[in-house]
Amino acid sequence: MERLPLRTVAGYGAGDFAFNLAFSLSTSFLLYYYTDVAGISAAAVGTMFLVVRLWDAFADLLAGRLVDRTMTRWGKFRPFIMFGAVPLLFMSFLVFHVPTSFDAGMKLLYAYATYAVLGLVYSLVNIPYGSLASAVTQSVHERAKLVAARAFGAGIGGVVLTFVVGHFISELRGQKTLIKGPEDLVAYQAAVQGVFTKVTLAFIVVGSIAFFFTAWACRERVVRTQPRISIVETFGTLRSNKPLAYLCGSSFFYLIGVFAVGGTTAFYAQYVLGNIGLVGIITLVNTGISLVITPFIPKIIDLFGKKNVFQYCGLFTIVGGVGLFLAPANLFWLVLVTLAIKGIGASLINTVMFGLEADTVEYGEWKTGRRSEGATYALFSFTRKVTQSIGGAVGAWALAIGGYIAASAANPSPVQPDSAIIAIKATIGLLPAAAALIAMLIFIRYPLTDARFKQIRNETEARKLALLTEHDEKPEDFITPDHKA
Helix, strand or coil: CCCCCHHHHHHHHHHHHHHHHHHHHHHHHHHHHHHHHCCCCHHHHHHHHHHHHHHHHHHHHHHHHHHHHCCECCECCHHHHHHHHHHHHHHHHHHCCCCCCCCHHHHHHHHHHHHHHHHHHHHHHHHHHHHHHHHHCCCHHHHHHHHHHHHHHHHHHHHHHHHHHHHHHHHHHHHHHCCCCHHHHHHHHHHHHHHHHHHHHHHHHHHHHHHHHHHHHCCCCCCCCCCCCCHHHHHHHHHCCHHHHHHHHHHHHHHHHHHHHHCCHHHHHHHHCCCHHHHHHHHHHHCCHHHHHHHHHHHHHHHHCHHHHHHHCHHHHHHHHHHHHHCCCCCHHHHHHHHHHHHHHHHHHHHHHHHHHHHHHHHHHHHHCCCCHHHHHHHHHHHHHHHHHHHHHHHHHHHHHCCCCCCCCCCCCCCCCHHHHHHHHHHHHHHHHHHHHHHHHHHCCCCCCHHHHHHHHHHHHHHHHHHHHHCCCCHHHHCCHHHCC
């Protein structure tokens, strides 16, 4: 319940900054890279996204069990962050390095293999990181600081990488317009490959530094009387956690729209607005709006409560999404306004949901007497990965249904049909709006207000203190030595 030091808040934010160097790069550019650089068909990529991201979801459950079974002198969570950072970022490099010497079948197999391994390593680092917030503090206000710092770090990571990649790709735009034959296409693809190679190598260094800062700065302070729990106890905790069920159900639909948009942004800039170089500006307005609003989220939560903020932030997505679909490409200022409105909704959704998830850990402990951060966050992340799978596949399939034509040796500079343009606009605008409406209807039944959370937390901590007193033990005896203040 103590006020968190600045290094802890900044350190937690640095973790999501590092994750986004790998994660946002793939959500924003992997579909574009696979189709226009590696030469894999959009339909094949869509199916791969569905299969591999479903695998990622089950990898989260495995990681959750490993976390709940782990206890070391460094705590439950830090070892995964410390030892998984470099492998995670190196796998991102391999994903964006499809060998040009491979034929179409081998390229697709390589994409499946590297993307699947990236997802597994991501789970082994991300589940402990996400679980860490509920172990650092039990204060509503201090947790709001952590999730705001996380969103701020993610926003910086997303904007930085998009501007870096977007800047280089914009410089190559002139070369793309001059493509006349297979040789020109190969030269363009090699130039873009060089961009992704340099960027992912640089991210290995920068991201590793950020991860190690997180591991150093974030200390586990919440008292746990049971360091490890069995799989039977884990399922018992999850089965009785109604707030987690409603949160996962609502997040499922919110995130369908978010993940479908990620892979469509580059296509929207290139084929709707006619300038791939505008990806940077789009990301600055759509994602970077989080850098403006995130510092105010703790105060917004204090005023309205997490439940109300999460319930009604979908209105921004609905208004912005419909407006973006209807906005003419020649009115770029209107496109930016609708993107900003939509970005406010996405920022609030992606920030507050992590605070809500941490609260459901306390509810599960209050209900069953067992604290299961790993499995609780893993189930929440499982939902996110399933939606990532479906959302990413929907974005790719929408291109295929709309008749999108990928660049090839036979057609190195294709002209897209009107149906493909409509599909791109619907995916980036109407789909998130419809998904947000469904999410809002589900979340109405979420029972855990901030006032109710505080009551549950206090009851649980009183029970634990009584148990320790009965056995003549002290709370600090149950904090890992390396994490004591």
